[in-house]
Amino acid sequence: MNKRIKMTPLFLLLILSACDLRVLDPASETGRTIGSLIELSFLLMMIVLITVFILFAVFMQKYRAKDYTCIPPDRKENKWFEVTWTVLPILLLVVLAIPAVQATYSLTYKSEAEKGDLEEEGTHIEVTAEQYSFTFTYPNGKESTNDLVLPVDREVTFTLTSEDVVHSFWIPELAGKIDAIPGKETHLQVTPDEVGQYQGKCAEFCGSYHAEMRFTTRVVEEEEFERWREE
Amino acid sequence: MDVPFIGQVPTDVVMTWVLMIIVGPVFIIILTKMRKWPLIWEYMRTTHHRKIGTMYILASILFFFRGGMDALLMRTQLAVPENEFWLYQGDKYNELFTFHGTVMIFFVAMPLLIGLMNVAIPLQIGANDLAFPYMNAVSFWLFFAGAMVFNMSFFFNAAPNVGWTAYAPLSTEAHTTDINNNYYIFGLQVSGLGTILTAINMIVTIIRLRAPGMRLTRMPLFPWSTLVTSILILAAFPVLTIALTLLMFDRFYGTHFFTTEMGDPVYWQHLFWIFGHPEVYILILPAFGIFSDVISHFSKQRVYGYRSMVIALILIALLGFMVWAHHMFTVGLGAFANTFFAITTMMIAVPTGIKVFNWLFTIRHGSFRVTTPMLFALGFIPTFVMGGVTGVMLAVAAADYQYHDSYFVVAHFHYTMVGGTILGAFAGIYYWFPKMTGKILDDRLGKWHFWLFVIGFHLTFLPQHFAGLQGMPRRVFTYLPEDGVAVYNLISTVGAFLMGISMLFLLLNLYKTAKTKETASADAWYGEGRTLEWTVASPAPEHPFEKVPYVKSVDHYWFHKQGTLEMLTADNPRPSPVSVKTIQPFLLGGVLSAMSIAFIYHWLWLEIVFGLATLAFFLIRTVIDERESVYRKEGET
Ligand code: HEM
Ligand SMILES: [Cu+2]
Ligand SMILES: [Cu+2]
Numbered sequence: 043m044n045k046r047i048k049m050t051p052l053f054l055l056l057i058l059s060a061c062d063l064r065v066l067d068p069a070s071e072t073g074r075t076i077g078s079l080i081e082l083s084f085l086l087m088m089i090v091l092i093t094v095f096i097l098f099a100v101f102m103q104k105y106r107a108k109d110y111t112c113i114p115p116d117r118k119e120n121k122w123f124e125v126t127w128t129v130l131p132i133l134l135l136v137v138l139a140i141p142a143v144q145a146t147y148s149l150t151y152k153s154e155a156e157k158g159d160l161e162e163e164g165t166h167i168e169v170t171a172e173q174y175s176f177t178f179t180y181p182n183g184k185e186s187t188n189d190l191v192l193p194v195d196r197e198v199t200f201t202l203t204s205e206d207v208v209h210s211f212w213i214p215e216l217a218g219k220i221d222a223i224p225g226k227e228t229h230l231q232v233t234p235d236e237v238g239q240y241q242g243k244c245a246e247f248c249g250s251y252h253a254e255m256r257f258t259t260r261v262v263e264e265e266e267f268e269r270w271r272e273e
Numbered sequence: 274m275d276v277p278f279i280g281q282v283p284t285d286v287v288m289t290w291v292l293m294i295i296v297g298p299v300f301i302i303i304l305t306k307m308r309k310w311p312l313i314w315e316y317m318r319t320t321h322h323r324k325i326g327t328m329y330i331l332a333s334i335l336f337f338f339r340g341g342m343d344a345l346l347m348r349t350q351l352a353v354p355e356n357e358f359w360l361y362q363g364d365k366y367n368e369l370f371t372f373h374g375t376v377m378i379f380f381v382a383m384p385l386l387i388g389l390m391n392v393a394i395p396l397q398i399g400a401n402d403l404a405f406p407y408m409n410a411v412s413f414w415l416f417f418a419g420a421m422v423f424n425m426s427f428f429f430n431a432a433p434n435v436g437w438t439a440y441a442p443l444s445t446e447a448h449t450t451d452i453n454n455n456y457y458i459f460g461l462q463v464s465g466l467g468t469i470l471t472a473i474n475m476i477v478t479i480i481r482l483r484a485p486g487m488r489l490t491r492m493p494l495f496p497w498s499t500l501v502t503s504i505l506i507l508a509a510f511p512v513l514t515i516a517l518t519l520l521m522f523d524r525f526y527g528t529h530f531f532t533t534e535m536g537d538p539v540y541w542q543h544l545f546w547i548f549g550h551p552e553v554y555i556l557i558l559p560a561f562g563i564f565s566d567v568i569s570h571f572s573k574q575r576v577y578g579y580r581s582m583v584i585a586l587i588l589i590a591l592l593g594f595m596v597w598a599h600h601m602f603t604v605g606l607g608a609f610a611n612t613f614f615a616i617t618t619m620m621i622a623v624p625t626g627i628k629v630f631n632w633l634f635t636i637r638h639g640s641f642r643v644t645t646p647m648l649f650a651l652g653f654i655p656t657f658v659m660g661g662v663t664g665v666m667l668a669v670a671a672a673d674y675q676y677h678d679s680y681f682v683v684a685h686f687h688y689t690m691v692g693g694t695i696l697g698a699f700a701g702i703y704y705w706f707p708k709m710t711g712k713i714l715d716d717r718l719g720k721w722h723f724w725l726f727v728i729g730f731h732l733t734f735l736p737q738h739f740a741g742l743q744g745m746p747r748r749v750f751t752y753l754p755e756d757g758v759a760v761y762n763l764i765s766t767v768g769a770f771l772m773g774i775s776m777l778f779l780l781l782n783l784y785k786t787a788k789t790k791e792t793a794s795a796d797a798w799y800g801e802g803r804t805l806e807w808t809v810a811s812p813a814p815e816h817p818f819e820k821v822p823y824v825k826s827v828d829h830y831w832f833h834k835q836g837t838l839e840m841l842t843a844d845n846p847r848p849s850p851v852s853v854k855t856i857q858p859f860l861l862g863g864v865l866s867a868m869s870i871a872f873i874y875h876w877l878w879l880e881i882v883f884g885l886a887t888l889a890f891f892l893i894r895t896v897i898d899e900r901e902s903v904y905r906k907e908g909e910t
């Protein structure tokens with residue numbers, strides 16, 4: 043028992059500090075969709091967790107043997123209780139599954155999409171990952187390494203591939219990950235809507251210096267982006 | 274460090290050599306002084322389930338310290354941002370987490386559980402041994418050989434370095450040319466074979482050797498979980514075998530299963546996780562079984578919802594085969610595949626939840642006593658549920674795009690594997706220790722062990738959820754101050770050392786208990802045993818069931834003691850497996866290790882020699898049958 047009491051302040055502290063975690067404080071619609079999905083799942087799971095913790099705490103107090111010689115009578119299960127904790131979790135999961143499926147369909151970018159379509163839809167950037175850097179190629183042929191510049195409020199699509207091993211492209215504040223796989227193309231779409239500088243990282247272990255495979259993402263005003271692109 | 278005749282060797286490896294040179298002889302002298310060699314010789318030739326189980330557990334505890342040391346080194350390197358601890362940056366750090374992960378899963382968690390199965394299963398179902406005692410010894414020595422091959426890698430400065438998942442194409446010849454990852458392939462291949470044989474042994478034992486009257490529906494839950502787990506092993510491990518074989522061909526003979534030109538790197542991920550996901554259920558189901566038995570024992574109450582407990586085990590096992598691609602949500606399999614695997618994954622939460630509530634209500638119907646094994650079982654419930662709920666969060670495919678390969682995942686799987694498997698194994702060790710050794714582990718030290726371990730555990734892994742959401746990828750050896758994860762990591766490191774300290778209490782406890790003269794009775798825990806293992810002496814004799822009871826219900830022994838059910842001896846007990854003393858399994862393990870080393874270093878002639886030697890063991894075994902003489906004797910009388 044005393045364990046949980048000791049842990050509570052720590053736990054609260056951590057929860058409070060959670061408010062400005064990168065993943066939960068995103069700068070794009072995509073990021074917000076995922077963020078709210080995370081919050082929803084967290085709340086639903088908290089219901090489960092708190093139920094279990096309360097039952098656990100109460101049972102710990104109440105059913106601890108006071109007299110070791112006393113033998114509790116043999117008791118069988120109650121069918122209705124069992125039905126309850128089968129059906130309620132299913133309902134809870136359905137509540138979670140519906141927005142989860144919707145989000146999965148809206149965020150998982152058309153993996154078989156034609157490249158032509160992608161280019162028409164907005165800014166299209168080709169990302170080439172290799173040990174241990176990302177190279178970004180813009181439609182006008184501009185290339186930059188580990189320095190990604192994006193215009194604010196414009197839809198951007200990325201087409202990713204890798205020169206060597208599997209990497210994963212991750213800008214926690216803008217969108218989830220997508221792997222960069224040799225011999226394949228994967229896609230990601232995002233519309234950043236806040237000017238700023240964001241960390242980018244490789245998230246799939248890719249060899250000796252995986253830890254140092256990082257890039258910066260600068261989301262800038264349209265004009266500044268144009269200027270940079272023509273440099 | 275520049276070592277004469279050898280060249281550049283990292284200082285940690287040199288230190289290990291020096292340590293070996295000092296500790297090795299000291300160890301040998303002590304063993305000789307204490308006249309332990311006959312005992313060791315005896316264990317090397319044994320086929321008895323209890324002795325083999327004990328060896329499994331001893332070996333896994335040893336490897337637990339080995340893997341734990343890696344964990345502490347990692348945590349030290351990660352304690353503060355931009356740390357430069359010793360030489361654990363870059364590939365040296367990558368070796369640490371690869372070694373740690375592989376050792377913990379294959380050489381700690383698996384053998385701990387298999388060891389407990391060995392000790393407890395025959396006793397719980399009224400059998401005199403496992404169905405195939407010789408094969409059981411082979412299983413153990415194959416596990417041990419595989420573990421030794423894997424451990425040698427560090428010793429020869431060639432520890433594998435591509436993670437326990439060994440993703441292609443990084444793990445293929447094109448990207449990691451050194452021999453390091455050959456050790457991974459052969460270590461797992463040899464020990465995996467042992468695991469498959471164990472699964473066969475367990476299935477046959479449970480199906481064939483139950484005491485008369487013990488229908489499957491009267492069997493305790495640990496044997497039930499063992500049966501289900503063994504079937505899982507039998508289905509999942511061959512996939513690993515195949516994956517490793519293909520990887521070996523890619524690395525050794527220039528094939529292209531997993532490279533881009535002709536093969537497909539994603540193919541490896543599918544194969545690995547078709548094995549890997551069932552593997553995590555292989556690790557958790559036996560722990561569930563242990564908890565069911567322990568909680569029921571110390572609550573003095575039958576397991577709540579026995580039938581739904583069994584159905585839940587089976588459902589988890591079935592669903593466990595349909596979720597592997599939840600490890601691959603970011604690969605770009607498409608929205609449909611991701612949705613499918615997300616839903617199946619969420620479905621697993623339902624049977625798991627049923628089990629949790631059934632444990633809680635077992636407690637509610639009883640009156641529980643806090644012993645060390647019970648304490649571990651109680652600590653498991655909230656801890657594991659925390660790992661379970663993050664599991665459901667991870668199942669949300671779109672959200673996993675953020676969690677994937679971040680420290681959030683590291684936190685999640687440690688909550689399930691340490692909070693589930695390891696706590697379960699500890700509960701089992703404390704619980705069945707009397708059956709292994711005839712003594713009871715000290716309760717006060719056991720409780721110290723528990724509290725330090727659990728507090729250390731939460732300190733270590735709770736903050737990692739936040740580090741992950743703050744954007745910290747896993748498998749990184751450093752991070753920057755501006756990443757904003759320094760606090761979480763520091764707390765985590767402190768917690769890890771607390772867990773390290775807690776393990777010293779286990780050692781102290783083992784030492785102290787070995788010294789005491791007090792022995793445990795047959796029904797060692799307050800005479801409140803419910804299942805058949807508590808009817809036989811502690812430690813379990815070589816031939817425990819001279820007379821087998823006729824079983825009429827679950828927990829028959831308990832109801833017998835309560836005076837509600839008579840316990841009669843069965844008229845025609847099952848035939849006992851024939852035990853032998855043989856050094857062959859040990860030698861087979863040795864020869865297979867030698868063959869593995871030959872392959873790892875591409876020494877063609879040794880490959881052939883040891884390959885033939887291995888084959889010879891199969892031939893010898895084909896013509897020798899120790900049962901013959903026993904049957905002949907039986908025929909004469
Ligand atoms: C006892 C305390 C433990 C500590 C302090 C600890 C710590 C760590 C750390 C720091 C990592 C590296 C995370 C990363 O960079 O991705 C890690 C990875 C891992 N741990 Fe543990 N761990 C512990 C116990 C265990 C146990 C008992 C198991 C399994 C039963 C386990 C299984 C794993 C696995 C599978 C990995 C992933 C390795 C990989 O990325 O290839 N750990 N652990
Ligand atoms: Cu990487
Ligand atoms: Cu999985």
